[in-house]
Amino acid sequence: MGIAQRSLTMIANRARSLQAMFPGYFANAKHNHYRDFGFPETITFDQFHAMYARNGIACAAVEKTAGKTWQSFPFLMEGEEKDAESRAEGDIRQRFDDLRLWQKVKEADLRSMVGGYSGLILRLADSKKFNQPVDRVPGGLMGLVEVIPAWEGQLTVSQWDSDETSETYGQPLMFNFTEYAVDSDKGSTNQKNRSFELHPDRVIIWSRDGTVHNRSMLEPGFNDLMTLEKVIGAGGEGFWKNAKAAPVLETDKEIDLADMAKGMGVSAEDLHETMSDQVEDWQKGFDALLWLQGMQAKSLQVSLPIPEHFVAVALQSFAASFGIPLKILVGSQTGERASTEDANEWAQTCMSRREGQTIPNIMALVNRLEAFGILPERDWSLDWADLTEASMAEKFDLAMKMAEINAKLSPTGELAFLQEEIRARVGFEPLSPEEAFRGEPDDDEAAAALGLDPEPIEPDED
Template sequence: MNPLAMIVNAVRRLETVMPGYFPETKHQHAKDFGWPETVRFEDAFRMYHRNSIARAGVNKTVLKTWQDFPALWETEKAGNTKAEQEILEHFRKIGLWHVLAEADRRAIVGGYAGAILRFADSKAFDQPVGIVPGGLAGLVEAVPVWRNQLKVAEWHTDQGHENYGKPKSFTFNEAAIDGTPGRAFTIHPDRVLIWSADGSVAARSDLEPGYNDLLDMEKVKGAGGEGFWKNAKSSPVIEVDKEAKIEAMAQAMGVPTDELADAMNDQVEEWQRGFDKLLMLQGMKATTLNVSLPSPEHFHAIPLLSFAASLGIPAKVLIGSQTGERASTEDSDEWDRTCHARRESIAKPRIKALADRLVRFRVLPNKDWFVGWSDLTEASPGERIDRAGKMATINQTQRDDPVFTGAEIREQAGFTGTVPDPFGDESLPPEDPDREDE
């Protein structure tokens, strides 16, 4: 080894022994704080199933986004047409919206998920879909699958192809999650709806930005539980005095000297089991080691707030009433806006892509379908009534020149139509043209 290499290796060893002494030494956050360098699907999957805060963050996002189901409309507004009703009934029959909501849940965890579409076209899964007979009845089933169960087998590499850079085929392996033997086959992209933030398989888990925070919360919770357990267990530490008579103690306990340690272990175990047990010590002193635990709330709250911020969910909405406080109106309104934005930017485009595909397969009538969904930012019925009441109160203070009309107040309260004026001409009986005044 040349002298320069020897010097470099020596400096590296010194940096390892005395980190921070050398100015050029970098702080390795992941290594020093016990965080993983990368977050794999298996890590996010385990965290979702084993960490209560992670599960709450994912589930509350999905439940709010899908608190009601969308619909396909022939125009920008619902017309309650025959075609719309037939689609509504068939999608409800096969549980399509439930499947897409579950795909959304799995995509939050894994980055992307899939919904395998089964058509009544008598073709294998690895074959492209053509014209499906039977219209709506041609879509038989949709099945949600996890990221690890659905992998790209082959890509379109021909730059002249319209699908260049997109998956050419997928492999589905049902056993990739829990190892239980299941179905495994190749599947054509026509039969798979990829659900992710951008519609591709390159999307990353929503749990990744807050993953280190989840780990820190587990450390605080686990260390606190272990510390309380050790204090409660309070195993005694036996100090043997130099004047202790080991032989006499062994004789008193009725065991040979070489079995005294085992006999004392049994005695301590019996002593810990009940309050009325005798601990025999002769020339020995029993003490306990207690762990001093600081209050864990503050150490747990910091990563909790950080994780909530990573999902864009207010902390009080995330943890519910565990703190004894309700989420404020501002928190609730912000959460409604966040989930409404998820509908507009993630859910609606994926549903529209599915509708366009079903039109191509002649499952849906050949129309430009619109995705209709309620507005999560709209006021609740109670809030609308409250606003209408405030408008009426304002009118009472301005009797000579009312600010709002009755129609405006009714509209704000959520009522439509007009009410006949009880003092208008409509309340009087029609005049008899043949009647003569007396």
């Protein structure tokens, strides 16, 4: 065999050795990473819900996203211009407050992140069952009796429209609502037991696109959440085992077990069980002394690596999958600049989610209520505080800087900003001509500003 052929044979053998050592890193390798690392290949809603209910990081991501999106509640108004509250707007606001409607809608929004979708069930005063379609609901606003948020696991499609000539082809014809299917109080006397068939007219599907064909926001980072549970669980188990480690009894080669059993007053056959009971009583604190004859008690310690690095990798990966800054997720702040940038980015993310998902779902609810005659037919819109808007402290700081720039330019006779622009920056209305050009306050106005009674005017003496 020539030198070249021997070299090729050696290279081929090395390649086969490397492939055997790292089978998952080479082409055509039959390697299942999910199975090797203990990750589920398919994830059900029950697993998503259990992760949300029992994993602090998963719960924080969902709760903080919903909390930021719903930092304030919207106001349903007529048209796009924000004017004084009309009578219809006031009646709607009061009825929605009575039903706690916005709180229920927020809950549906939260549940849609755990599952692929959630539902908002409408209980109407139309004297019909839940499985019947809706025409017109009498009573106006009082026709809406209750709004019920539902998990994906509670609301499933029981019948699809398979008629290709139908306008609703491929859409659900009937849902099945089972309230106790997702219940933390299973087995208790407080278990929820509502269960019924539900017509699509009586439910709003809350999801990214308004259908049931979506995935949970926890799915991309589910493996990272499992990794966190493994690291945290292994760390806790390791520390517990170290703290509660049973002693290892090492016997001398010259020991006579028969004499030891005789000294303890037991037979040689019962010596092992007696020693185990003695060690157990000593660990539990029943015996202050561990009596050993010709033995040495040693502890078997488990060497634990520092878990912070492994936790940090999984945390960063999950935060990236959920679109939430890490400092916002875990609640730590490492500097004013970093925390401010994270807060601004987080506000923009939640504002984008609100515009692209939350508001379209709310307007679907409004349109449904309008079609049923519960809401009057109007050009409805939402007035909702902007999440990216600066705080009052930031607004006043900017207004102060604008005023300082004007002061520096005053010797030149020029102004960079008008008074109206500075007031608008902090959300104030422009001054009226009377307010803008009024002089110094007189004594009565000064007293009124201080909450004092003005001095009485004495009558002229004739």
